Amino acid sequence: MAALSVRDLSVRAQGLELVRDVSFEVHSGERVALIGESGSGKSLTAMAIVGLLGRGLSASGEARLGDEDLLGVSERRRCQLRGDRIALIFQDPMTALDPTMRIGRQVGEALRQHRGLSRRQAAEAAVKLLARVEIPDPARYAHSYPHQLSGGLRQRVMMAIAISCDPDVILADEPTTALDVTVQRRVLELLDRLVREEGSALLLITHDLAVVSEMCDRVVTMYGGRVVESGSVESMLTAPQHPYTDALLAASSAVSIDGASGEPLPAIAGSVPAAGQFPPGCPYRDRCPRASQQCTTMPPLEAVGDRTVACWHPVGREEPAAGITTEGTLK
């Protein structure tokens, strides 16, 4: 059974559908990446799952954590589940940690809340957790405040908080984006180890395909608030079928330390439109070199092998048919 099962999740704000009919599953021990540019709806999807959407946003659909629907239960129950069975790691550990609370107490907080540990027990557990996330001298750091720690250490603290209650699902939103590369590498290795040890399901939200290739088993591509493709990491990163995944992959792999210099880079034309300004039909068709008249109606998500794709003209399944204009239909 899936640890987390999202069915037809939509997020609305004032009549605008920011996320539309998103469905995917994450099994225990599995790592799923949610990829896409900013504005593609990936973070909104994550926030909707844990019920942390901002004011004015409403979610519908289903997000099952085991046998409970996170969108259906009361806020009270959600609070019980959050931090206990589903844990969060945010991009910016500086703003996600309370600057006025000592590290040890913040780490022990979830245990006191969800496990009813006493202050003493929680403090002891916190030191152990800090040791598990490889913070040197955990007893000393437990008495520090967040601002006294480096970005990498703060992100480790976030991870300690996340695993404190042995969650079934860990949701990590760009956990290493704000970090230096050398630190990023070590933090990723730690996340990798923790997820393995906990046997948790990991939903990793990122725009970094290199991180995806190193961490994840499956990939879900979002664009314009929709899932446009999903599949195993091997197939998605070797033979993407949706032109958007393809373009993301091309843009990512062209800039590499092994790459050659001087060549023009493959880029995606234009930029992600603001919410509500995506074209009707396939949201990507304005920027897609393969778009045709057909794309004015939204293609269904079709399963092909281990893959689902929502595209009328998928890459690699060439039907040199009429209708595909390489010029695209910009405007």
Next chain:
Amino acid sequence: MSAQAEPAGASGPAAAVAGTAGSAGPEVVGGPAVGTRRRVRSFSLVAGGLIVALIIVTALVALIWTPYPALAVDPAGRLAGSSGAHLLGTDQYGRDVLSRLMSGARITLYTGFISVLVATAVGIPAGLVAALYGGVVGQAVLRLTDILYGFPALLAAIALSAALGASTTTAMIAIGVAYIPVFVRVTRANALGVLASEYVMAARAYGRRPWAIVRRHVLPNIATTIVVQMCLLFSLAILAEAALDYLGLGTRPPAPSWGSMLQQAQGYLHSDPALSLWPGLAVFVVVLGFSLLGDGLAELFDVRARR
């Protein structure tokens, strides 16, 4: 492969999502709550704006017309209650309360205006100097401000009135001076933020000198905060002026300021409570009006500045 200059959308949830075009910002912040916020904002803004407009109109009308001359004494009609002839009654000298309130509005606005002028004329340049020059000059400005700040505003005003003699002008200047530190601080804090921004760095890199940067970048970007602060000071100044008048340190009788009206009505609190009620209510409404306007503007600018 040219970039399309699609405008990213300027308001509401659209802006919230577009605003995170940087790599990985959470896509949830900002905009979506605009619906409720806009309603709240329009309430403070509209209510505050209406009250302030009403006071201004009243003060202007009072310049050319009041039901009776504000100073006209009528020994025969002392302490009359509300009637068709005197809508809000008359005071202990038989003067028409409504007429005095209307004339008082002018004094009140005048007080607020001059106080704000004094506070900003000194406070804003001083704040800019303190922000621009970190050295001895900046420190000197800040220390002076601290000293001034140490004085309770009202007490400083009383001291100045006592020294220069009680008059509307003294009261206005006193209140203005007392609020200089607030403007120094608000200006400095906000200017520092703007001066640290990368667009100011860029301006320096193409050779803009400090005061040109202040004019082109700092002032436009702190103007909104300053205007809001001015509204709030306006309401505080009116309140302080009323208090000074009440203490006999501001506008001298028989000039119809609301504060002095209150003070004179005090003796009749038991027999004629309405006499205290009207000027009190007037002060309350005006203060409320300017506070609301300040809040409303703050929210309006806040939403716009949210980008």
Next chain:
Amino acid sequence: MSGPPAVLEVRSVAKTYDPKRRAGHEPSWALRGVNLSVNEGDTLAIVGESGSGKSTLARIVTALERPTEGSVLYRGETVSGRRERDLRDFRRRVQIVFQDPMSSLDPRMKVHDILAEPLRSLGLVDNEREQVRTLLASVELPDSAAARYPHEFSGGQRQRIAIARALGPSPELLVADEPVSALDVSVRAQILNLLSGLVADLGFTLLFVSHDMAVVRHLCRSVMVLYQGEVVEQGPTDAVFKDPRAEYTRSLLDAAPRIRHRRERGDASS
């Protein structure tokens, strides 16, 4: 060293923000003993992580900050420590692009004014509207952009505006401080293409500050690696990438994320 004369020269520059420096205790240095020489037409990368001092160096070579020690020379003339009024010519020749396209554009100015400001400031206005139009075209933005405010643009478009602003005075040296690190990969590629196109077309010298080895590899011919305020390695990009001398450079290269496929992944972890 023979060859063309250096456009920019940095001589044993050090910088500290420590105010207690004069009290005779050893300050913490943001930069220390930095030497650098940039030739005409070169594309040089300054690479480092947070705390390496790379942004400080960018601000020192653009005379936005003064070095505590050492000097900066532009075409043989000392720039550092000069008074602002003596820098007008330098200001025209050297321009800078910042990292964050959100905060590098004044939110209360229209794009037209943002682009016209450098021209006005340096007395280069000839036909303002036409000049702004040309600048917008050079970064592939339509004329209509001039009438809009920065918040109406996406991150990539804003960075184009910032680049156009820096191009206004036709600089000889462009310093770009992490210009693509706040952008999505797809947009990053656009901006990198734009930058390398501009370098090729306009022939300015580029000093590119970055933390991203992959981007540097793509864009720059030579590279300098900073670690905690000191230069640890310097040389042609190809050579540095092929055979890094400094341990730190090697760790940067090792840590650089790569897209690897499952087959390679087994040995990649740990």
